[in-house]
Amino acid sequence: MTSTRIRMTPDDRREQLLGLGVHLLATRSLDELSIDVLAEEAGISRGLLYHYFGNKQDFHRAVVRRAADELIEVTAPSSDEDPLQQLMLSLGAYVDYVTENYQGYVSLVRAASTDESLREIYEQARATLTDRLFDVAGREQLAALGITDSPATRLMVRGWSALTEEVVISWVRTPHGVSRDELLQRLAQGLVALVQEPAG
C-alpha cells in the first residue's frame, strides 16, 4: 500500500485497469502488453493485478474484449442520417480507431488467427459490426440503398469487412496520397456495389 493510492471499489479499480490496458495496447502489440507493464504504469503490485485478472492470457482477453466494445461503440450508426452518410460516418470512426490504436489492433488481428479465445472475441466483434447492417434499423437503411437481405448479400458483406480491415490497415501504414475522404468513399461505394444483384 502506498499513500498515493486512491481508495476505489474493486469493480472501479478493475475498470480503471482495463481502461489503462486498452490505452497501453494502442501503441504496443499484445506481446508487449504484460502484467509487468501494466503494474508499472498503474503504480500497483503485480500481485494485485494477478488478483484482478488471473493470468496474462485472461488479462489479454479482458483488455481485448473491452477494446472491441469500444470499437463497436464508437462506430455505432446514429439513426438520423441518410444511409450512405451514416455508413461514411461509421467507416470514418473505424478508420480513426485503427489510426489511433494501430499497434494493438494489428497485433490483435494476427493473434486472433491462432489464439482460439481471442479469435472468438475478434469474430464476435466483427459479426456485431457487420450484422447491425441487417438489424431492423439497418435493414430499412439497406432497403433505401436498393439492397435486400439474402445469404449472398451477407456473404459479400462478410467479405467487405475483410476488405475494409485490410485496406484500412494498409492505408494507415502508408496512405500513398489517398485522402481519408477518398478512402471512405471508395469503401462505401464498394459495399453498395458488392451487394447488388449480379448484372449478368
Add this chain to the structure above:
Amino acid sequence: MTSTRIRMTPDDRREQLLGLGVHLLATRSLDELSIDVLAEEAGISRGLLYHYFGNKQDFHRAVVRRAADELIEVTAPSSDEDPLQQLMLSLGAYVDYVTENYQGYVSLVRAASTDESLREIYEQARATLTDRLFDVAGREQLAALGITDSPATRLMVRGWSALTEEVVISWVRTPHGVSRDELLQRLAQGLVALVQEPAG
C-alpha cells in the same frame, strides 16, 4: 532400402515428395502434415526425409511454396479472352483450388498470421496474384475495363484480394444456396466497382 523403391535422382525424388506433400496438405492442416505422415505415405524412412527437407519447418515451407506456385499457375490468365471473361476464368480456378485444397489452404492462411517465414511465402503469392493485374498485359486489360493504375487502385485491389479469400473460404464451407456462377459474378463485379474513381 526396400526392393520396391524406384531409383530416382535426388532432384526427382525431392520433387516427387513435394508433390506428395502438397497432395496430403489438401485434406489436412499444416499441423497434421508431419514428416511421419509423409514417410508413411511415401514408403520411405524418416531419416531420408530429414535428409531432403532438413526439419519439419523447412519441410512445411517447401510444401507451402510449392502449393503457392501451383495456385499461381492454375489461376494464370490466358491472353485470348476479353478482360472480364479472363477475370472470371481466373477466379473460377481460384475457387476450385480452394474447394479441392480446403483444409490445407485454411490452415495456411491461419499459420501465415504468426509464422514469419510462412507469412512471407503467403504474402508473396498473394502479391503475385494481384500484381499481375498491373503488368503490361494486365494493364491493357484494366484499361479496357476503364480502370487506371494508381495507388488508390492498388490499395483497393489488395483489399479485394482479402475479400475474395474470405468470401471463397466462407462459401466453400457453406454455399448458402449461392451458385458458383453467381459467386464469380459478384466477385468480378465487386472488383470493377471497387477500382472505379469515387463518384462524389
